[in-house]
Amino acid sequence: MNKLTEAEKYYRLLFDVTPLPALVYDLSDFSILNVNEAAVEAYGYSRQEFSQLTLDRLLDPRDVVRVKEMVHANPQQSRQKELWKHCRRNGELFDVEINAYTVELETGLVRLVIVQDISERLQSDAKLRESERHYRELYEKANDAIYTHDLQGNFTSMNEAGERFLGYAHKELLGMNIAELLPSEDLGRAQQMISMKMVGGSNNTVYETKVRTKDGQYLTAEISSTLIYQEGKPVGVQGIARDMTERKRMEDQIRQVEKMNAVGRLAGGVAHDFNNRLTAIMGFTDLLLKRTDKQDQHHYYLEQIKIASERATELTRQLLTFSRKQILQPELLNLNEAVSDWGNLVRVLLGENIEIQIILGSEIGLIKADPSQLEHVIMNLAINACDAMPNGGEFTIATTDIEISDLQSKYNPAIPPGNYVRLLVKDTGCGMSQDTLSHLFEPFFTTKERGKGTGLGLFTAYGIIKQSGGYVEVKSAIGEGTSFLIYLPVVAGTNISSTKEIAVPPVSAKSETILLVEDDPSVRTLVCEVLESAGYSVLQAEQGQEALDFAMKYAGPIDLTVTDVRMPGMSGFDMIERLKIFRPQMRVLFMSAYTDDARVTSIAQNLNLAFLQKPFTLEALVQEVQALLMRTNNATATA
Numbered sequence: 001m002n003k004l005t006e007a008e009k010y011y012r013l014l015f016d017v018t019p020l021p022a023l024v025y026d027l028s029d030f031s032i033l034n035v036n037e038a039a040v041e042a043y044g045y046s047r048q049e050f051s052q053l054t055l056d057r058l059l060d061p062r063d064v065v066r067v068k069e070m071v072h073a074n075p076q077q078s079r080q081k082e083l084w085k086h087c088r089r090n091g092e093l094f095d096v097e098i099n100a101y102t103v104e105l106e107t108g109l110v111r112l113v114i115v116q117d118i119s120e121r122l123q124s125d126a127k128l129r130e131s132e133r134h135y136r137e138l139y140e141k142a143n144d145a146i147y148t149h150d151l152q153g154n155f156t157s158m159n160e161a162g163e164r165f166l167g168y169a170h171k172e173l174l175g176m177n178i179a180e181l182l183p184s185e186d187l188g189r190a191q192q193m194i195s196m197k198m199v200g201g202s203n204n205t206v207y208e209t210k211v212r213t214k215d216g217q218y219l220t221a222e223i224s225s226t227l228i229y230q231e232g233k234p235v236g237v238q239g240i241a242r243d244m245t246e247r248k249r250m251e252d253q254i255r256q257v258e259k260m261n262a263v264g265r266l267a268g269g270v271a272h273d274f275n276n277r278l279t280a281i282m283g284f285t286d287l288l289l290k291r292t293d294k295q296d297q298h299h300y301y302l303e304q305i306k307i308a309s310e311r312a313t314e315l316t317r318q319l320l321t322f323s324r325k326q327i328l329q330p331e332l333l334n335l336n337e338a339v340s341d342w343g344n345l346v347r348v349l350l351g352e353n354i355e356i357q358i359i360l361g362s363e364i365g366l367i368k369a370d371p372s373q374l375e376h377v378i379m380n381l382a383i384n385a386c387d388a389m390p391n392g393g394e395f396t397i398a399t400t401d402i403e404i405s406d407l408q409s410k411y412n413p414a415i416p417p418g419n420y421v422r423l424l425v426k427d428t429g430c431g432m433s434q435d436t437l438s439h440l441f442e443p444f445f446t447t448k449e450r451g452k453g454t455g456l457g458l459f460t461a462y463g464i465i466k467q468s469g470g471y472v473e474v475k476s477a478i479g480e481g482t483s484f485l486i487y488l489p490v491v492a493g494t495n496i497s498s499t500k501e502i503a504v505p506p507v508s509a510k511s512e513t514i515l516l517v518e519d520d521p522s523v524r525t526l527v528c529e530v531l532e533s534a535g536y537s538v539l540q541a542e543q544g545q546e547a548l549d550f551a552m553k554y555a556g557p558i559d560l561t562v563t564d565v566r567m568p569g570m571s572g573f574d575m576i577e578r579l580k581i582f583r584p585q586m587r588v589l590f591m592s593a594y595t596d597d598a599r600v601t602s603i604a605q606n607l608n609l610a611f612l613q614k615p616f617t618l619e620a621l622v623q624e625v626q627a628l629l630m631r632t633n634n635a636t637a638t639a
Helices: 004-016 037-043 047-051 061-073 120-141 162-166 184-198 247-289 295-324 337-348 373-389 406-411 434-439 456-465 521-533 544-553 570-582 600-604 620-639
Strands: 024-027 032-035 078-087 093-105 107-118 145-150 155-158 205-214 216-232 233-243 329-335 353-358 365-371 394-402 417-429 471-476 483-489 513-517 537-541 562-566 587-592 609-613
Touching: 024 037, 024 562, 032 047, 037 047, 037 107, 061 078, 078 205, 093 120, 107 471, 120 184, 145 162, 155 162, 162 233, 162 620, 184 205, 184 216, 184 544, 216 247, 247 295, 247 521, 329 337, 329 373, 337 353, 337 373, 365 373, 365 483, 373 394, 373 417, 373 456, 373 483, 434 471, 456 471, 513 521, 513 544, 521 537, 521 562, 544 562, 544 570, 562 570, 562 620, 587 620, 609 620
Parallel strands: 353 394, 513 537, 513 562, 562 587, 587 609
Antiparallel strands: 024 032, 024 107, 078 093, 093 107, 145 155, 145 233, 205 216, 216 233, 329 365, 394 417, 417 483, 471 483
């Protein structure tokens, strides 16, 4: 009996001190027979209150019937584990996990219930599930490819963006190795980075690589990857791949534009200096030719110098055209009419084994360009197309109106938004590699055999297009031909006006006074001698400010000012603007090795002003001066 009493005390002690709520109820009427202190704290009832309760009061009212049915269905079940909601004294429901044990006593069956509050655990589980759902959604809906692969490079997961990027179905990707997607040179680098991570290098690496898609294309991707660890050991790699193809294309376009602008500035500077030198060389050569007998051997030598100088002049003219500093003669132009005029010349140029298609858009807008220069562009492209199709093919010239939207310009930043006439020049020739395309418009770059190409054709064509306010896009691939898409801005208005000068026959010079402003001493000496030989009185100044100061103090008439455009200090434009204030009737002739001043167009429209492109012949100089002064005389006579 004493042992039984001792055992009873022992089990009662365990019942009372267990940290989990525990209670005993009668299976016959569900009355609560006993509870421990933890139950008092958990439910909020005192022991005395518990003794007057049945199990119903501790259950969620919605579960009472179901609980009783389960108990009555199997009252002898010795152990039972369930998840329920219980109710505290204040009415608060909380989630519990119960372990119930049926015990048979002399008075009948009772059940011991151990209760564990799992509210926080369920809340944590719910948050975890929500977090997993959230990250799963991010994983699946991300715009970038997210993937994992084992240390051997076999893919173990890939999100939807990765499937779209690579063109493979999910089942195809699982088990596929990275070696099947990366070119050999990039594969070695990727494997090296994994090895470096495993021996203690940076776990987070970012690099750029080419990726081969299912259809065989190579796209550019930026990869950011880290190792996956389990129990402290690396078991795989997880990474994010961002499609950088379009961005790289835009960056390449911007770099190409910047490179061409830089080359253009260099070309323009070189051409400017050469034109000044050539003006002096050609001019003094002409003077010597006039003073030597044609039978003299020296006369022949001088002619050869002149021929070489003229060839050099053509080279500098092409450089100026590329750098957009050649003075063009733009006019409002219907490109359909121009293309129709060029058609016969193109047919003769390409020959009979190349089929020519001319497709003219309906009601295209007018553009402003120099038709002779655009013809030069078309002829150059036709020559290149002919070389690309030695066995025949198709050559297409097409025009159409096109509007470039803000969105389209965003993806092709080289062409700003606006309305354009697009001129398509297309051939079905051998095409070009990406490397060739990247150098296409560079001066002296050619793929032709030595001696068969100068490398200035496309270089010059690019300059003409840019100087006409246009843009050019080239699409080509090996074996797929080449397309040049030239975008020329549409201008408002339909009144076609030409900037071409009217030819004026030479007249005898009078004793007019000419102010000559030129910083290059050789050119200044030459022009002065030529004009004085023609009977003019010539006043000389080296720079703009010097000329301005002299003209303000000079009391006599100045009938004409012949001036360079670019000079140290004050430019020719600025000098003339100030000089015209107090000598408004004075005529002006600009000599220009080149000019990129935006005021050229507006100034050229004034009949009192004219331009003479360096290098020029002595006859051209005298003729231009005589024509300008004759206008002055005619205007005076009319008045």
